[in-house]
Amino acid sequence: MITLGDYLVVSAILFAIGLAGVMLRRNLIVILMSLELMLNAANLSLVAFSRFRIGGNGLPDYNAEVLVFFVITVAAAEVAVGLALLVALYRARQTTDVDDLTSLKF
Amino acid sequence: MPPFLFWIFAVLMLTFGAAVVLNRNPVASALCLVVSFLGLAALFMSLDAFFVGIIQVLIYAGAVMVLFLFIIMLLDIRAEERRRINWLGVIGGTAVAVILLIQICVVIAHFRSAGQAFPPLARSTTDDVWNIGQLLFTNYTLPFQIIGVLVLVATIGVVLLSRREPR
Structure with a gap:
């Protein structure tokens, strides 16, 4: 029997993988991919809660799925802007490695 | 499943x-x-x-x-x-x-x-897309339009960011 907790634990593991990717990878492209993993982990728990909370008419709570729709749209816009910034950065500095970008380092 | x-x-x-x-x-x-x-x-x-x-x-x-x-x-x-x-x-x-x-x-x-x-x-008389669309275009009309503006701004921003600087 699959419970709500199983989905939440899978979502938590996916979020932890994404967080680890953001913190230990130095390549900006892979950091953006890890951000996507974290957003998707949040989506998974939202959909699990939506399916768990049955409304009065016996259907899932569609408010959460509308929120997932918004999250996916914002994530797509974020990736587009992030990758455009990455291309602009690569033109200016010829690198995608965060260790080479230390102009703001104290 | x-x-x-x-x-x-x-x-x-x-x-x-x-x-x-x-x-x-x-x-x-x-x-x-x-x-x-x-x-x-x-x-x-x-x-x-x-x-x-x-x-x-x-x-x-x-x-x-x-x-x-x-x-x-x-x-x-x-x-x-x-x-x-x-x-x-x-x-x-x-x-x-x-x-x-x-x-x-x-x-x-x-x-x-x-x-x-x-x-x-419960068995639904309408399908999933219909139910979400109904909610999106009644309760969430304003957020839906705001997200449309956001995507437009992102598109323009991407074009501006990836344009070559005129020298």
Whole structure:
């Protein structure tokens, strides 16, 4: 029997993988991919809660799925802007490695 | 959905999600991300969220991954494999992620509803897309329009950012 907790634990593991990717990878492209993993982990728990909370008419709570729709749209816009910034950065500095970008380092 | 399918897709998604982080080559990372998103779409379908599963495949596994692969193709990707690994950063980052994971799992263990199975659904006379669209165009009309403006601004911003500076 699959419970709500199983989905939440899978979502938590996916979020932890994404967080680890953001913190230990130095390549900006892979950091953006890890951000996507974290957003998707949040989506998974939202959909699990939506399916768990049955409304009065016996259907899932569609408010959460509308929120997932918004999250996916914002994530797509974020990736587009992030990758455009990455291309602009690569033109200016010829690198995608965060260790080479230390102009703001104290 | 039978339980073994849930475990197959969950393990598939988490394995390829970890492979995204562990691969040194960004192209391999991007292809692992596609498989991970497809596994996640299967999990959405197992939760009877067919619309979300379909847009997961269309937008993430389709549009976003094509964008990633194009950018990887445009840039020089071989540079990273020569670099040495900063072990202090690797250990620190992994430790923070593991601590967060343990904390979330403790919260889930104390959450009373987490041990319950999903209640059965009633038969709907309308399908999933209709129900979500109905809600989107009645209760959430203003957020929907705002998100449209956001996508427009993002599009214009991307064009501006990637334009070559006139010298």
